[in-house]
Amino acid sequence: MAYNIIVLIKVIPDLEQIKPDQQGNVSTKNLPLRIETLSENSIEAAVQLREKHGGKVTGIIFGTQESVPIMKKAYAMGVDDGVVITGYPGNDPKYTAAVLSSKIKVMPHDIIVLGNQSADSYTGLLPGLLAGTLGYPLIGNAISIVPADRKVRVKKFLENKNVEVEAPLPAVISVAQEINEPRLPPVMQIMAAGRKQIVTEVASISNKSSIKVLSNTAPKSERRKMIFEKAEEGVPVIVKVLKEELR
Amino acid sequence: MKSFVFSDDQSLVPAIATFARALGDVDIYSSGPASPAIKKYGALKIYIVNDTNLTDSIADLLASRMSKGEYQFGFIASTVNGRDVAGLLASKSNAGSIAEISSFELAGSSTRTKRFFFGGKSILEEESSSRIFTVSPGIVEPREVGTESPVEQVSLSPSRISVLSSEEKKSGGVDIEKAQAIVSIGRGLGNKDKLSAIEPFASAINAVIAGSRPVCLDYHWLSEDRQVGLSGRKVRPKVYIALGISGQIQHIAGMRGSKIVIAVNKDKTAPIFEECDYGIVGDMFDVLPRLLDGMKK
Structure with missing residues (x-):
């Protein structure tokens, strides 16, 4: 049986390049953008499902105008169609869920795949908010996805155990990094992806977030930072510290 | 004021229960059997559900109790199942939610929270009327109280999720x-x-x-x-x-x-x-x- 698969793709700045200013404020303005790590795993999982069962993979990015070129990479990895919704404000997963679910509702879908926790904001709340809004079962942190007719079997990767569960479709499935190794698309596919159409639209719902950002600053390190370049100088100091702390 | 604490991992309960106790009364939700350790943190009641993988039914239970006014706040351990329950619950109860908090204070009718952002490169301080929070480990040092909390089994509404099998991970037996x-x-x-x-x-x-x-x-x-x-x-x-x-x-x-x-x-x-x-x-x-x-x- 063929499935309509929707993959939610997050676009994030290159976090390693964030440098706080003198007041410790951080900004991601002008940083290069990339596909979020678990979104790559999500795309790979969605494309593998289509390769095995047939159907169609549609990618949705909720981002900004700058996210549009990023969809090309998703195409190169095998996503069939893509929509970029602009107007992403950044820190309220409830609003993100509202925008995405209103879009998903008007598209054919059986399986919705997304990352369990994004590498930048790390809330891990979007899968639940989305499943709750759509009224679908949620299966979190998947390491394998096996659909059969109108059901899906999923192995969940929990902290202390792996659990296999089954749920009816449509379902929201969040994936763990361990589910697969995202493919590196061949050059021909990258070139073909550049010619494909990308639909963009503005978020249809206005943001009524109740969350007010008070500050966003680099954590202060209050470590002593006594660094020794000669082991013979550092060892006695550290031995003394260890003996005092671990008495 | 009363809060609930939910954690599928009982070892995360003491710190979160100790933290929530500072705000008022606390009930704990977990899957059983209740360890002697989690009974020592002053919860009015410990509710045991039969399987914490049934995230939809757990969210339904907690949403219905929140809507009856039983709980002002929910504090949920940030585990895979915990985050899923938090998101589902926030959606079902139409309450705001903030993830992975490492600090929490009341400011009038709002809350002020802190969490890591940009992959840990920054700390985001937010003010909101959120009522559901996932909590980072180590939010406070656990402190026992002298009494023992009563334990009650609570039944869940039917879930759309069926658990087929469960396999413990190999561990070095250390925490x-x-x-x-x-x-x-x-x-x-x-x-x-x-x-x-x-x-x-x-x-x-x-x-x-x-x-x-x-x-x-x-x-x-x-x-x-x-x-x-x-x-x-x-x-x-x-x-x-x-x-x-x-x-x-x-x-x-x-x-x-x-x-x-x-x-x-x-x-x-x-x-x-x-x-x-x-x-x-x-x-x-x-x-x-x-x-x-x-x-x-």
């Missing part, structure tokens, strides 16, 4: 979150066989061995339950010794609560040296025997 001393290794170890060169020093200082994400998840030199980091365990030992760990921000976020951090790394420019109290630029296989000698004296 690195409780360790007083941790020797943590990174890629710099080179290969798994070289662990034997680390063990004598770790045992001399009664430390457990932990590691970075690549060491635990990519190379499997150590079991998954020994991974320190934003996506792994968050540890707060008295002494954290990082060997051959470069100090990626995701790793730092998992060990920032350590009292003393010691780093050994060959690369003078490794970011770990910005996040340590004492550091030696050098080869761990040269430095460790010297430290071991020193400890024996």
Whole structure:
């Protein structure tokens, strides 16, 4: 049986390049953008499902105008169609869920795949908010996805155990990094992806977030930072510290 | 004011229950059997559900109790199932939610919270009317009370999820979150066989061995339950010794609560040296025997 698969793709700045200013404020303005790590795993999982069962993979990015070129990479990895919704404000997963679910509702879908926790904001709340809004079962942190007719079997990767569960479709499935190794698309596919159409639209719902950002600053390190370049100088100091702390 | 605490992992209950108790009354939800430990944290009631993988039914139960006004706030341990329940619950109860809080205070009818942002590069301080929170480990030190909480089994509405099988993960039988001393290794170890060169020093200082994400998840030199980091365990030992760990921000976020951090790394420019109290630029296989000698004296 063929499935309509929707993959939610997050676009994030290159976090390693964030440098706080003198007041410790951080900004991601002008940083290069990339596909979020678990979104790559999500795309790979969605494309593998289509390769095995047939159907169609549609990618949705909720981002900004700058996210549009990023969809090309998703195409190169095998996503069939893509929509970029602009107007992403950044820190309220409830609003993100509202925008995405209103879009998903008007598209054919059986399986919705997304990352369990994004590498930048790390809330891990979007899968639940989305499943709750759509009224679908949620299966979190998947390491394998096996659909059969109108059901899906999923192995969940929990902290202390792996659990296999089954749920009816449509379902929201969040994936763990361990589910697969995202493919590196061949050059021909990258070139073909550049010619494909990308639909963009503005978020249809206005943001009524109740969350007010008070500050966003680099954590202060209050470590002593006594660094020794000669082991013979550092060892006695550290031995003394260890003996005092671990008495 | 009354809050609930939900955690599928009972070992995370004491800290969150202690924290929530400071705001008022607390009920605890987990899956059973209730360990003697979680009965000691002053909950009015401990509710046991039969399977914490039934996230839709658990969210329904908690949403219905919140809508009846039983709970002002919900504090949920940030585990896979916990985050799923939090998101579902926030949607069903139409309450705001903030994730992975490391600090919480009431400000009139709002709350002020802090959480890591930009992958740990920053701390985001937010004010909101949110009522549901996932909580980072170590939000407070657990404190027992003198009484024992009563336990009650609670039944769930039918779930659309059926659990087919469950398999415990192989673990070293250690809980690195409780360790007083941790020797943590990174890629710099080179290969798994070289662990034997680390063990004598770790045992001399009664430390457990932990590691970075690549060491635990990519190379499997150590079991998954020994991974320190934003996506792994968050540890707060008295002494954290990082060997051959470069100090990626995701790793730092998992060990920032350590009292003393010691780093050994060959690369003078490794970011770990910005996040340590004492550091030696050098080869761990040269430095460790010297430290071991020193400890024996």
